[in-house]
């Protein structure tokens with residue numbers, strides 16, 4: 001069984017809490033909500049979500065019939081379902097009620113000094129023992145005191161009584177964690193009402209504005225008036241040709257074209273300007289520039305495999321010209337396909353900038369135009385969210401610290417010796433606490449020979 | 463992999479098997495119990511030291527932090543299980559847990575050693591993973607998983623000590639069904655839905671009936687003091703694992719925000735970590751509530767262990783995470799559209815698959 005000491009009575013807890021709110025302050029409800037939320041998130045992790053992976057993915061995974069059912073009943077968009085949002089709403093109310101009523105008031109009780117308990121109160125503790133020594137009471141108490149101090153206990157004492165505690169900071173854990181959780185909800189709400197985000201694939205020398213940003217329906221924010229220009233973008237490879245890093249040089253330009261800031265970004269190294277962060281999120285080859293008799297054309301590229309890209313140029317109803325690209329520094333291979341040929345046939349290989357004559361046309365491969373994938377976001381609640389993260393982390397770390405409270409009463413005997421009663425509580429680590437107390441007793445027994453064998457445990461002592 | 467590194471890893475693997483036998487026989491033999499327990503512990507210490515050396519050497523040899531594929535994460539996991547057991551054995555008399563901890567470490571060694579060779583290799587990292595955040599984000603997660611595993615194992619011993627034998631067997635059957643699904647998913651081409659059914663159905667049935675057993679039948683006399691002690695060990699393991707998981711999830715969010723501007727994208731793997739986190743939050747609050755018996759709490763800890771298995775290994779091997787959705791191609795061009803989700807999947811799959 002779990003043992004614990006409750007230091008705030010229910011009636012005391014209910015003081016000052018509005019009746020309606022207190023109806024939600026149930027830990028049973030918390031457990032139920034946590035289980036329901038966990039189950040919903042589990043279903044959301046199992047079923048591809050439309051908002052993240054697209055509707056096609058749902059159909060691809062489950063087939064058109066079952067997939068359509070999942071979409072129809074909102075399973076494929078479960079994080080926006082009224083059920084899930086309702087659970088989060090209820091958890092918020094439950095957390096506010098519980099925190100105000102049961103968690104925060106405990107901080108006040110921490111500030112109060114520990115009372116110095118008498119032998120009969122100590123005897124009722126879940127962990128306790130007693131012994132008789134021939135030594136005087138003050139000597140025994142001093143020894144206990146110095147041993148506890150050397151083990152990190154904070155001790156307060158009078159002539160023959162002592163109270164000590166260890167790991168009091170652990171008691172702050174619920175308060176700090178719950179403040180963090182409430183701050184997290186606040187930070188996320190601020191972001192949802194005023195922030196925006198988006199993704200755009202921008203070709204080299206292209207300009208990106210924020211017109212197509214995404215934000216919540218209920219929105220009070222403002223979009224920036226400035227835009228971003230991609231001045232340069234490149235890919236750095238490992239020796240085997242895999243991508244190691246992508247870079248883009250971006251200029252922030254105002255409505256008159258004036259450059260306000262310029263920076264090279266890469267994955268994990270974003271640009272920040274007026275509260276908006278721009279991230280390098282991906283990279284690709286967008287199009288190939290080819291000149292026909294000196295006339296430049298940009299043909300969009302398609303990815304055909306891990307490294308091969310191709311551009312297609314229909315010449316007439318039957319003939320297609322294809323440009324196959326292997327990499328930025330590789331020559332381009334030119335193919336043609338007509339219905340009579342089962343496979344496309346290679347016509348020529350073009351090195352960059354060198355013209356070749358194909359029939360009556362002079363063809364020149366000018367350039368490859370990369371496209372940089374820019375993810376952007378404005379997150380006004382981020383500061384609060386980050387502070388919340390810090391609180392939550394600190395809170396849960398503190399929750400691992402077991403709080404120990406210990407009381408000692410040393411009663412002088414008429415014979416000149418004394419009787420020691422020692423007991424305490426540790427809700428989170430009773431066994432180790434018991435062991436430590438037994439060790440302390442052993443040390444005392446070695447230092448001051450015990451007068452007679454005393455009962456070891458409290459029920460007998462009672 | 464150098465010969466020394468291989469020798470150290472093998473020493474750790476063999477030690478985990480040897481300590482398993484020493485602990486297992488010690489439980490069966492009253493005469494040699496004390497001696498064999500000491501042998502088991504000493505062998506486990508040797509294995510732990512060897513594995514520490516192996517992981518450090520791997521880092522030096524590859525010139526990077528040695529935690530970037532599934533094989534390395536399994537080594538870390540085994541290391542953390544061994545280390546956590548040794549840590550607890552200093553404060554608690556957990557000799558009945560020794561064989562389970564060693565068996566878990568040995569199973570993970572075995573699982574790692576028969577992974578495809580590509581998972582052992584030291585591969586270059588994709589752009590999203592080239593960051594110091596990797597060192598900060600992944601180790602707490604792996605260590606938290608190990609703590610939750612150890613907590614779950616201690617929960618079995620708690621139930622056993624409380625003479626809840628039928629519940630132990632049923633819950634164990636549930637866990638084994640989950641593990642079998644993971645193994646089948648890793649090494650065979652079994653249909654994903656069958657695997658998912660086996661994992662979810664098997665573990666729900668096992669733990670559900672174990673719970674029902676607790677409610678319906680009274681326990682025969684058990685060893686209360688031992689049951690209480692293991693209940694505390696479960697709690698302590700969870701109270702160490704929970705902050706580590708919290709730190710892992712939050713630093714993952716910080717990394718994602720630094721890399722692609724979104725700290726949470728409801729990626730399946732991310733969501734699974736949240737499910738595990740919420741389930742342990744439920745455990746913590748159930749304890750506060752004081753109305754739940756230690757045996758029921760043990761079953762909650764075992765459920766958490768199953769969810770940890772699902773988050774850590776189940777997701778990829780059971781085909782939950784849509785493994786084919788690495789990159790989407792834009793209709794009209796060759797551009798690989800890397801939304802946060804896709805990027806995150808790339809990152810997490812490279813890390814832990």
Ligand code: HEM
Nearest residue numbers: 025026027030094095098102103173174177396399743750
């Ligand atoms: C995801 C949500 C939550 C998390 C992660 C969380 C986390 C925690 C943690 C870490 C503790 C400290 C436990 C300890 O020291 O042993 C705690 C205590 C507590 N929590 Fe929560 N909590 C959550 C939601 C809630 C909600 C919604 C309620 C509302 C009823 C609640 C009520 C309590 C209470 C009453 C305590 C005990 C306080 C005490 O005994 O000092 N928690 N919580």
